[in-house]
Amino acid sequence: MTAMRLIVVGLGARAQTWLKVIAANPDVTIAGLCDPDPAARDRLAGQYPKAAIGADLSEVVRAGGDAVLLCTPPAGRAAQFEVCCQHHMAILAEKPLADDLATAGRYVAMAEAAGVPLIVGLNFRYLAVTQETIRLFATGTVGTPEFARFTYERWRDGTLGHLNKYPLTMEQPMLWEQSVHHFDLMRFVYGAEPVRVYARTFNPSWSMYRGDANVSAIIDFDNAMTVNYQGTWQGNWDRLGFEWRTECTRGVVVQRDMFGRLGYARRQDTELHDVPLPAHVDWITDAAALLASFVKTWRGSTAPQCTGHDHLRSLQMLEACVISSGRGEAVELAEIRQDAIKAG
Ligand SMILES: NC(=O)c1ccc[n+]([C@@H]2O[C@H](COP(=O)([O-])OP(=O)(O)OC[C@H]3O[C@@H](n4cnc5c(N)ncnc54)[C@H](O)[C@@H]3O)[C@@H](O)[C@H]2O)c1
Missing domain, CATH: 3.30.360.10 (Dihydrodipicolinate Reductase; domain 2)
Structure with a gap:
């Protein structure tokens, strides 16, 4: 089965855990890395010579990708959602989906209208x-x-x-x-x-x-x-x-x-x-299971868990x-x- 080509957006604290988890999953390859902070990009560039690396998701996506992992702060994700929906890429977004309920509701509606799976990172x-x-x-x-x-x-x-x-x-x-x-x-x-x-x-x-x-x-x-x-x-x-x-x-x-x-x-x-x-390895075992579930959702082999729609209730x-x-x-x-x- 082909591996999911994943673009990681936001290369801060949480992304470091995700990169370890992704490296251990043969069903996922890193297609792109994205962060407006040059220091965050430089820290990782040498480790991922095959990945497209850039400041903006709209540039990075040109090299191709099946899905996006959003590890950015919850405020200001609108442009990232637009790019994901335009390019029909599945989204795994770190919690909370947004920093207010109305904005989160708009993201859920956007993903549903575009037919894009939207999963929230509820690792616990x-x-x-x-x-x-x-x-x-x-x-x-x-x-x-x-x-x-x-x-x-x-x-x-x-x-x-x-x-x-x-x-x-x-x-x-x-x-x-x-x-x-x-x-x-x-x-x-x-x-x-x-x-x-x-x-x-x-x-x-x-x-x-x-x-x-x-x-x-x-x-x-x-x-x-x-x-x-x-x-x-x-x-x-x-x-x-x-x-x-x-x-x-x-x-x-x-x-x-x-x-x-x-x-x-x-x-x-x-x-x-x-x-x-x-x-169990704290932070790793849980994220690994969440990622496995996301891959299955993307492949269409399982019903989505932790959907954006469900997250609105929390x-x-x-x-x-x-x-x-x-x-x-x-x-x-x-x-x-x-x-x-x-x-x-
Ligand atoms: N599930 C968990 O257990 C868990 C744990 C920690 C953090 N988180 C979540 O992960 C998300 C990120 O948290 P963090 O601790 O990594 O924050 P952080 O501030 O350490 O990192 C965020 C990164 O996103 C980058 N960024 C900002 N705007 C961007 C944009 N438009 N495009 C690309 N990159 C952009 C920043 O430059 C920074 O490098 C938050 O939603 C947070 O709640 C979840």
Whole structure:
């Protein structure tokens, strides 16, 4: 089978992981590399002598390509979407698809009108811990999920050299860059859609971010699940605090690390039962599975996963958090969807 000729757009932090993952996948070759920053291009030029390299996707695409991996910041992707749609290239876009819901909705509509597959890089869906959590719920090991607490407490020093810089000046960096993964996981794992969000976003006094680094939210889902969420990028201890505990009718399911450590307990158990998970390389195994799924979608051999259309539902949750925080009251997701339909 012919390999997919992939153009990587945006050669910053995230692209470095993707380049490793692509190199290990025989079904994908790098056809082009694109970044307006000459230093970013120069760093890679010697390693990819056969790839077309340029500042602008409209130039790079002239050398040919089947698909594009968008690793650019979420703001300002319109021109890239136009080129992909004109040239009928499948798109794998890093999350979040855009930095506001209306723009993301336009991208989804553009791709649908052009008949171009649009997949969003929601790599955490592909972790074994995520798949095993779904299996635990499906087998009813501890009964049916009813409510949960999801905490993600991180000291994220946004000035570190290996991290992107644009979140430092975003209005809602935690929500749009990080919580988007968590909200997507909730929808995916519980197989449910949100109906109501009551949220407060704010910034601690010591925050290095201009916008809000904290998100607190109570989220109600259409299967009667309620999730109590706390996320921060400015938690004041440089150790990641991750815990996702789901209360079920006969016990609990607890994930204690963002890449693994899954356990469950029935009500009277004295300890958690560890759920064995396959060997895993953080950031690599998950992205490799996502890329494999993207290739299958491009070949037409599997139904697309993580579609742009589906992603809009997670972006609606972000928008609902911002509106709820501003109003100081709960927001129905139906209101956000209605607004999106009017705007679209
Ligand atoms: N899924 C994950 O786990 C994960 C992890 C990190 C980042 N990301 C996402 O990846 C995306 C990129 O993040 P990053 O950390 O690599 O940011 P970054 O700032 O490190 O890199 C972005 C790169 O895009 C380039 N760029 C900007 N405009 C461009 C354009 N028009 N055409 C081509 N290149 C352009 C910049 O010059 C820069 O080199 C974001 O959407 C981010 O949320 C996802």
